[in-house]
Amino acid sequence: MNPVEIESLLDAQALNLIKKMKSYEEVLWFNPKIQTTQNRLEDCPLTLEDIQDAEERLKRFGPYIAQVFPETKATNGIIESNLVKIPAMKNKLVENYAQPIVGDIWLKCDSHLPISGSIKARGGIYEILKYAEDLAIEQQLLRKDDDYSILDSEEFRRFFSQYQIAVGSTGNLGLSIGIISAKLGFRVTVHMSADAKQWKKDLLREKGVQVIEYEADYSKAVEAGRIQAEKDPRCYFVDDENSQHLFLGYAVAALRLRNQLEELQIKVDEDHPLFVYMPCGVGGAPGGVTFGLKQLFQNNVYCFFAEPTHSPCMLLGLFTGLHEKISVQDIGIDNITAADGLAVGRPSGFVGKIIEPILSGAFTVKDDELFKLLRILVDSENIRLEPSALAGMIGPVKLAQEGKAFLQKNHLLNKKAAHIVWATGGSMVPDVIMEDYYKKGF
Numbered sequence: 001m002n003p004v005e006i007e008s009l010l011d012a013q014a015l016n017l018i019k020k021m022k023s024y025e026e027v028l029w030f031n032p033k034i035q036t037t038q039n040r041l042e043d044c045p046l047t048l049e050d051i052q053d054a055e056e057r058l059k060r061f062g063p064y065i066a067q068v069f070p071e072t073k074a075t076n077g078i079i080e081s082n083l084v085k086i087p088a089m090k091n092k093l094v095e096n097y098a099q100p101i102v103g104d105i106w107l108k109c110d111s112h113l114p115i116s117g118s119i120k121a122r123g124g125i126y127e128i129l130k131y132a133e134d135l136a137i138e139q140q141l142l143r144k145d146d147d148y149s150i151l152d153s154e155e156f157r158r159f160f161s162q163y164q165i166a167v168g169s170t171g172n173l174g175l176s177i178g179i180i181s182a183k184l185g186f187r188v189t190v191h192m193s194a195d196a197k198q199w200k201k202d203l204l205r206e207k208g209v210q211v212i213e214y215e216a217d218y219s220k221a222v223e224a225g226r227i228q229a230e231k232d233p234r235c236y237f238v239d240d241e242n243s244q245h246l247f248l249g250y251a252v253a254a255l256r257l258r259n260q261l262e263e264l265q266i267k268v269d270e271d272h273p274l275f276v277y278m279p280c281g282v283g284g285a286p287g288g289v290t291f292g293l294k295q296l297f298q299n300n301v302y303c304f305f306a307e308p309t310h311s312p313c314m315l316l317g318l319f320t321g322l323h324e325k326i327s328v329q330d331i332g333i334d335n336i337t338a339a340d341g342l343a344v345g346r347p348s349g350f351v352g353k354i355i356e357p358i359l360s361g362a363f364t365v366k367d368d369e370l371f372k373l374l375r376i377l378v379d380s381e382n383i384r385l386e387p388s389a390l391a392g393m394i395g396p397v398k399l400a401q402e403g404k405a406f407l408q409k410n411h412l413l414n415k416k417a418a419h420i421v422w423a424t425g426g427s428m429v430p431d432v433i434m435e436d437y438y439k440k441g442f
């Protein structure tokens, strides 16, 4: 699409938003297409049963995961993160932004998920497990009622080594897919975009993963993976832009979160709304979580996506209604950000269309702000995240500052809300690099 074509499609309000985005200003957008009726998920190709099916699959793999990744023994091979209250951080936000916030702020620590230290340990690992299970069952090597720890054997590794996995990534998806695929015995190739960090590439190569580097951005890396897989029927392509399996793997987080909320006695109902703020790249991870949460909590949960001011692809796709047909580059935005997990110029159309009637809104954050929030979180709570993972942290502030009309309209003003900031990555970042990030936050 060229800028003239795009502008001819938009109304004055949308043009104004584009103007701000083009000058890299932070924006907050409320989704006018959100539906509050029961049938808002009716046209969706996926259901709650699909999420439950994914959860069951992850349980079947529990004994295998516990055996090959001993750090998951305590949870019987279930890969899950904690939900922790961050009152000191909340105080700092209130103080620094001179903005009172009603309700507690919680951090969902996917940054510390076992195996690959980011939210990609949900979707990415799930998709490979599903592929492995399908192959093994089809060849009658495995039954669903087997103890899946049998997969940890030379026989199975030899079997899986006949197959290849390909994926394009800005880093974290590559880490997840690479680690689990290599563990199962697959041959795996990760196509890394220019912004991918060196340490992520090094770590994968150490694990026997083939890493191919590109000068171009994420979309190009994904395309390269797609082309590799098309040439070889035994090569499976993990399609970050369109995969329902990835999406369902992410959505399982909602079922797990519901249990955690119950354990922590955090109520979610009309008088206790839940706000969730999630960093968004191509959209699969936050989209899957949103889809799951809306299934469980309907109108009592409000989901917001957070993107860098230099890569606001999902916001652009949503408010123009053009989804994957528009990229940030089309309107002159450069897609250059230190938030490598979010450095995506073109959103997933598959995800955009699913979340269109259920997402409450989206906002953008400057890179400088990400580093500042990173430092404040270290100082206040001693929790270390990668820059991408802080994008949601400013959500409660923005909503209180600029969302009065929205809160009023939804009868949310002054209700005792729980705010969940989804921390999407960080525990695998090498110390020296984390030290650098921290210094940038002054």
Ligand SMILES: *Cc1c(COP(=O)(O)O)cnc(C)c1O
Binding pocket: 118, 119, 120, 172, 173, 279, 280, 281, 282, 283, 284, 285, 286, 341, 342, 386, 388, 389, 424, 425, 426
């Ligand atoms: C991938 C990633 C996201 C966003 O997930 P998408 O599926 O690309 O939208 C957010 N934060 C981190 C750290 C990530 O690696």
